[in-house]
Amino acid sequence: MPQPGGTREFPQIPRTRFRCMFPWFRIAMRSERIRQTEAPGTPVDCKLTSTTRMRGKLLTGTCAILFFACALQAQVPLPRPIPQTAPATTVTVDDSEAMFTTLCALTAAGFESNVSSANWTPYRAELRERLVHEQGPAVDALRKFYKEHELADAGATLSRYLWFGLVSGPAPDFRPVMRLDELPPDVIALDGFREILSGYYKEQGIGELWRQVQPIYNSEISRMHDEVSQIVFVASGYLREMLDPASPRTFTIVVEPLVGRITNVRNFGDHYALILSGANDIPADVVRHAFLHFLLDPLPLQYSHVVAVKRPLFTVAAQAPRLSPDLKDDFPSYFAECLVRAVELKLQRMSPSEREAALDMNDTDGYVLVRPLFGALAKFEGAEPSMKYYFPEMVRSIDLTSEEKRVEAIRFAAPLPSGRNATEREAVALHKQQLPSTIPNDKDAIAALTEGERRIAEKNPRAAEASFKKVLAKYPDQPRAWYGLGVAAVLESDWPRAKEVFGRLTEGDHAAKEDPLVLAWSHVYLGHIFDQEGQTERAKSEFQAALGVQGSPDQARNAAQKGLTSMAEEKPRERERP
DSSP: OOOSOSSSSSSOOOOOOOOSEEEEEEEEEEEEEEOOOOOTTOOSOSOOSOEEEEEEEEEEEEEEOTTHHHHHHHTOOOOOOOOOOOOEEEEEEEOOHHHHHHHHHHHHHTTTTTSOOTTSOHHHHHHHHHHTTOOSHHHHHHHHHHHHHOOSSHHHHHHHHHHHHHHBOSTTTOOBSSOGGGSOHHHHTTTTHHHHHHHHHHHTTHHHHHHHTHHHHHHHHHHTHHHHHHHHHHHHHHHTOOOOTTOSOEEEEEEOGGGTTOOEEEEETTEEEEEEOOSTTOOHHHHHHHHHHHHHTHHHHHTHHHHGGGHHHHHHHTTOTTSOGGGTTOHHHHHHHHHHHHHHHHHSOOOHHHHHHHHHHHHHHTOTTHHHHHHHHHHHHTSSSOHHHHHHHHHHTSOHHHHHHHHHTOOOOOOOOOOSOGGGSOEEEEEOOOOOTTSOSOHHHHHHHHHHHHHHHTTOHHHHHHHHHHHHHHOTTOHHHHHHHHHHHHHTTOHHHHHHHHHHHHSSTTOOTTOHHHHHHHHHHHHHHHHHTTOHHHHHHHHHHHHTOTTOOHHHHHHHHHHHHHHHHHHHHHHHOO
């Protein structure tokens, strides 16, 4: 069975040497012939004939990029990816009939009816002219529902319906693709809208209209290909991250011209989405920012006890008037935002003076961790592991004492004056993952957990056990301390003890149900132990249980899947033995 200790952090998984190999991304244009018939009164200036359906799907392969670091430093544009056949990743650029129908319904109901369409695209303006004149029982029900649920803030109203479009399944039923307990609150607030939307879709022939406007969406998706590919390629390459097609996490760009010039970023659980109006003036900074969040957001949660040591800096930063209200009580999200901003400063083309000015602005706005993280990234660039493995070492390299002194001297900027309407600015909404409540808000306990992990990385199980027992003396049921004891037992090949500890964490009153990382990895370790003992069915059951843990890390899911695959491959070989 795999032995822990191959990386600097537990959960221990095999560490890979990176030989300057980076993911090479492209958007493959998948063609699908669609018959389209012309309909009278179509408000779209395009030929409604047979067309080739172009749908963007990010694919990944592997290519040696020996000049990658030099290209970044010299700020030389990277060459365009060469089309090739490869497995699909979880990053896509696509359109959505559910989103289109939702925004058609919103427009027909009267949203932005008092807003001039002078600066709109011809497509959007002409379609609104058609939609506002629709009549019928379903339209009446739609308008009544909209009036009853309209908010004073037009941006907040739009946000609700964008959420609905994102989590809705195919027409004509538009059933949500998530469980009720996973739905964002904005969608729950629109209870009853799905049935009304389904009736509207059928009554007004929105399915036929959707087929007629496909050439517009095809064109926008196709034109976005190169720029989006480059953003994903550079960001993933810098962080040395390979996008895993088997990962349940997804990053989707939904093309919807009806949304206008607003850039909407949405995150619900493991699913990230941007809604863009089209290829004209793609907000590259916003797309890169959202994609970096997709890559980096899990890390402060996965290593919550490591980042917790830097919390005193956040306590001061939370007083900054310009700090986003959503971040003032959410340390993991704040840490992720600072890390994203630090990486952006590494990727953007800036002179030294411009970069220093940007760092100063981040400080005065309250994002005080950007500067030390930016400095720590220099060591990451010279290291081998990807960011997901290097992250704890990078965080620990930040000198808390010196940073506390620096932050105390910062004079935070005054709040910005309230200005533009929410529908005219970037709208960002997050459905946050929560920090495990099992981590104690205790500086000494966190320090002991961190010390135990450091000893595990040094393959010193006795010292690690002593650190974890310090935590358990004060918090007898602390799951991460128990998990550390289990890993220490594995290091010493004490399989009975390891089974006892991991069994405690997966079953009964002490199961780590509130900490997905501990629960999933405990199942994985038990799976490997039972497999080594020849208890195939029990091993299989443990791997399957690990896959069923909601919110577990990708590494744990991958390890469980590999365990199942390995067992399936071994059975045929055993049958072939004489």
